[in-house]
Amino acid sequence: MDNPALVDVIRGNVTESLHRGAVAIVDTSGRRVFGIGNVEARVFPRSAIKALQALPLVESGAADALDLTDAELALACASHSGEEVHANAARVMLMKAGLAEDDLECGPQWPQRMEDAAKLILENESPCGLHNNCSGKHAGFLGLAKVMGVATRGYIEPEHPVQREVRLAMEQLTGDTLSEDICGADGCSIPTYASPLESFARAFAAFGTGEGLEPLRAEAARRLYDACINEPYMVAGADRLCTRVMETFRGRVYVKTGAEGVYCGAIPELGFGIALKCDDGATRASEVMMATVLEALLELNDDEAALLDSLVNPPVLTRRGIQAGHIKPRQEFLAALKAALP
Numbered sequence: 001m002d003n004p005a006l007v008d009v010i011r012g013n014v015t016e017s018l019h020r021g022a023v024a025i026v027d028t029s030g031r032r033v034f035g036i037g038n039v040e041a042r043v044f045p046r047s048a049i050k051a052l053q054a055l056p057l058v059e060s061g062a063a064d065a066l067d068l069t070d071a072e073l074a075l076a077c078a079s080h081s082g083e084e085v086h087a088n089a090a091r092v093m094l095m096k097a098g099l100a101e102d103d104l105e106c107g108p109q110w111p112q113r114m115e116d117a118a119k120l121i122l123e124n125e126s127p128c129g130l131h132n133n134c135s136g137k138h139a140g141f142l143g144l145a146k147v148m149g150v151a152t153r154g155y156i157e158p159e160h161p162v163q164r165e166v167r168l169a170m171e172q173l174t175g176d177t178l179s180e181d182i183c184g185a186d187g188c189s190i191p192t193y194a195s196p197l198e199s200f201a202r203a204f205a206a207f208g209t210g211e212g213l214e215p216l217r218a219e220a221a222r223r224l225y226d227a228c229i230n231e232p233y234m235v236a237g238a239d240r241l242c243t244r245v246m247e248t249f250r251g252r253v254y255v256k257t258g259a260e261g262v263y264c265g266a267i268p269e270l271g272f273g274i275a276l277k278c279d280d281g282a283t284r285a286s287e288v289m290m291a292t293v294l295e296a297l298l299e300l301n302d303d304e305a306a307l308l309d310s311l312v313n314p315p316v317l318t319r320r321g322i323q324a325g326h327i328k329p330r331q332e333f334l335a336a337l338k339a340a341l342p
Helices: 046-053 055-059 070-076 084-096 114-122 135-148 161-174 197-209 215-230 241-249 283-297 302-312 331-340
Strands: 005-011 014-027 032-036 183-185 191-193 254-258 262-267 272-278 315-317 323-329
Touching (some): 005 315, 014 283, 032 331, 046 055, 046 197, 046 262, 055 070, 055 161, 055 215, 161 197, 197 262, 254 283, 272 283, 283 323, 323 331
Antiparallel strands (some): 014 272, 183 191
16 A cells, blocks of 8 residues: 655645655554554664663663663664764763774764764864764663673674564564564664564553553663653754754653654653654655654643744755745645544
8 A cells, every 4th residue: 555645845835745654653552543554564663763772771780780871871772963972972881881982883974963074074083983873772782792791793683692682672562573584784784673663653652651561671661761851962962853852842752763764752641652654764754744743642832832833844945044945744644633633
């Protein structure tokens, strides 16, 4: 089945482009609260599920053994922009495990912001694994390997003990079987498994509330949730949607982006988990989709409403910064949300 168009890109008064996609909202009982598009199709979640991948780090006791702070746990869940604060925090995480940047197997990546990349160039330096947007996650994997007493080299391989622990946690939270035939390599080289959007939404309903989880895992989920909402800058960085939403909503909402137009989130006060994907992988559309869902679900104060209004209808700008159009959710998407949600 073809997914419906959910987002329009308007230039002048004409729709110039459109983005198709799917959205699943699931409650803690596993009931589908809302679904549009094929939410049962398998998709790679990419970085949107980093908080779930960090659960073994906490529930194993490794986070305590390494004395990881909230900022460092948030970085373990992050797709950061490679700012100095992020690279330095990843370096400290490695030092706490008796390791160094050469132990990272995520590969180098230029910082996302021009000013951060320019600083490296001016200092005659090149980006390294610490600047990779996944360096915190990898530092967490390495710390877990160290505390487990297993080899750190090759920690990215599917059958390494660390990745087996991560896969088991993902299977238990999603209710899906993660086999080799649905496995790919993520951009940072770790295994990524394709599951239905509905399964990821179910996992984040549990992550945000702890409901249905064993006490140790529920506590680990709560600790990671709290770390991310306490240190939202570490989850993404300057001018990033994940950071801006979690800063503004002050604990009410957890959201996390992933490559290729994926977003996941949790709203504990409603007991809902959210997972969505833009078919063509466009972040500009997945951000509008997530903001639209949050706006439909929640009662908002003035600050929350102002932020979501800017994210639901972001401008299309010329090179001179003049507004030439805007991006917006399709009326059919809005109508379906209104009909499905109380």
